[in-house]
Amino acid sequence: MTDFSAELISGSGRSNWIRLRTIIMVRWIAVCGQLIALIIAQRMFALELEYGLCFLAIGISVIGNLIAMFVFPENKLLSETENSFMILFDLLQLCFLLFLTGGLHNPFSILVLGPITISASVLSVRSTIVMATIAIVLVTLMLWFHMPLRTEQRFILRMPDVFVYGSWVAIVIAILFSAVYSRRVVTEMASMSQALAATQMALAREQKLTDLGGVVAAAAHELGTPLATIKLTSSELMDELDEIEDKPHLYEDAELIRDQANRCREILHSMGRAGKDDLHVRQAPLTTVIEDAAEPHMESGIDIHFERAKSQNPDDQPPSILRRPEIIHGLRNLIQNAVQFARANVWVESSWTDETITLRIMDDGKGYPSHLIGRIGDPFVRKRRSDRERKQRPGYEGMGLGLFIAKTLLERSGAELSFANGSDGYLPSRDTASPTGAIVEVIWPRELIDAEASRTTSALGENPKITG
Incomplete structure (x- = not known):
């Protein structure tokens, strides 16, 4: 995981994304709501409140907004400290208004949750803890210190103590729950957003590699004519210079x-053939696609075995499937994960029926940790490797995104994935190699990837004649 991703998920990166204009707009909404509430309390219910102090508190918010609008540009991005002070100011202003209007006897005391929820969503954990602590202290003080709500007849409006203390407990619990819940949800959203972005980058890279074949084929075709002209011209020059005896260096x-020129033609011919294969052959036998996916890991020091399921008829030819970039990259990530944690062997077992195509990728490692089985495929979930494992295969460090990218890409192609362990991989190793570690099963409905059944596959047809 990169430092930027870690900051984003922890919250320190998101706090720098809030614009001053957003805070100003939210504060204007709060000011309007507070003014409406005071006007209704005065005109409709004739409550005796300290309206002068109340309007003073609201006026401070208005002045703060006006200063922010005229002094700073609206597109200014607030820092962590600036965001913290802005939210703290709103919290103090709201609690001061509640102090003037009955404290916890005021039904609007539940609005204390607003600043805490915002803090948990955009600020760091430390700032959120500080904000929640201040809110709980202020709410607790308002139990005993507040201006009473009085009617026009000077009657005091107050709830029974049992309800007041119940409101205090409910608000404190809501503050804690809201902070934890908002933090968890936003963190998972940030994590998922980063993981999906990485998935899109991986798929785009695989697609570019596929499209590169078309560029190579086009280059080989376009450069063929000028190279033929160079060869013809040089041959004619050689015939003429062969008759001139005093200038042998020109002939050479x-x-x-x-x-x-001949060498360039040969290189372009081989590149063009590979490019045309990559461009035109959009389908290949299942076993070939599996081998292509595993090819980058064949020299990793782990033996990769390609097998058919025992129930598969040996004479039955493997189906031809579409060579989609998401399928190849997804399988490549699954095989990489197996190679990374295997002791010595990885097995890729394939089987097919008239309805489904199934792959099982197994290894002889320790398997998935039992407490993470249900979370396999979530982004940034990984078991840290020991120093000994890093030294054995230093090239396989990973970002904790491999399984998530593989799962996302393969599910996009219509596959269903399941994860399990072959046995307890932490038992002493045996002499005979067997798939005792992690098992990943990938099942496609055959009609989705079978080249013959897919509607997207069509014959190439005959090559058009070149005229002109």
Whole structure:
């Protein structure tokens, strides 16, 4: 995980994304709501309140907003400290209004949750803890210290003590629950957003590699004519220079030009053939696609075995499937994960029926930790590797996103994935190799990836004649 991703998920990165304009707009809404509440209390219910102090508190918010609007640009991004002070100011202003209007006897005391929820969503954990602590202290003080609510006849409106203390307990619990819940939800959203972005980058990279074949084929085709012209011209020069005996070096230069032109044609011919294969052959046998996915890990020091399921008929030819980038990259990540945690062997077992195509990727490692089985495929969930394992295969460190990317890409192609352990991988190793570690099963409905059944597959047809 990069430092930027860690900051984003922890909250320190998100706090710098809040614009001053957003805070100003939210504060204007709060000011309007407070003014409406005071006007209704005065005109409709004739409550005797300290309206002068109440309007003073609201006026301070108005002045603060006006200063922010005229002094700072509206697109200013607030820092962690600036955001903390802005939210703290709103919390203190709200609690002061509640102090003037009955404290916890005021039904609007539940609005204390607003600043805490915002803090948990955009600020760091430390700032949120500080904000929640201040809110709980202020709410507790308002139990005993507040201006009473009086009617026009000077009657005091107050709830029974049991309800007041019940409101205090409810608000404190709501503050804690709201902070934890908002923090958890926003953290998971940030984590998922980063993981999906990484998935899109991986798929785009695989797609570019696929499209590169078309570029190579086009380049080989376009450069063929000028190279043929160079070869023809150099051959004619050699015929003419062969008759001139006093300038042998010119003949050698012409011969060198022809030989290099021939070499370029051979290189472009091989590249063009590979490019056309990659561009035009959009389908391949299942076993070939599996081998292509595993090819980058064949030299990792782990033996990768390609097998058919025991129930599979040996004479039954593997189906031809679509060579989609998401399928190849997803399988490659699953095989990489197996190679990373295997002791010595990885098995890729394939089987197919008329309805489904199934792959099982197994290893002889320790398997998935039992407490993470239900979370396999979530982003940034991984078991830290020991120093000994890092030294054995230093190239396989990973970002904790491999399984998530594989699961997302393969499910996009229509597959269903399940994760399990073959046995207790933490038992002493045996002499015979067997798939005792992690098992990943990938099942596709055959009609979704079978090249013959897919509607997206069509014949290439005959090559058009070149005229002109």
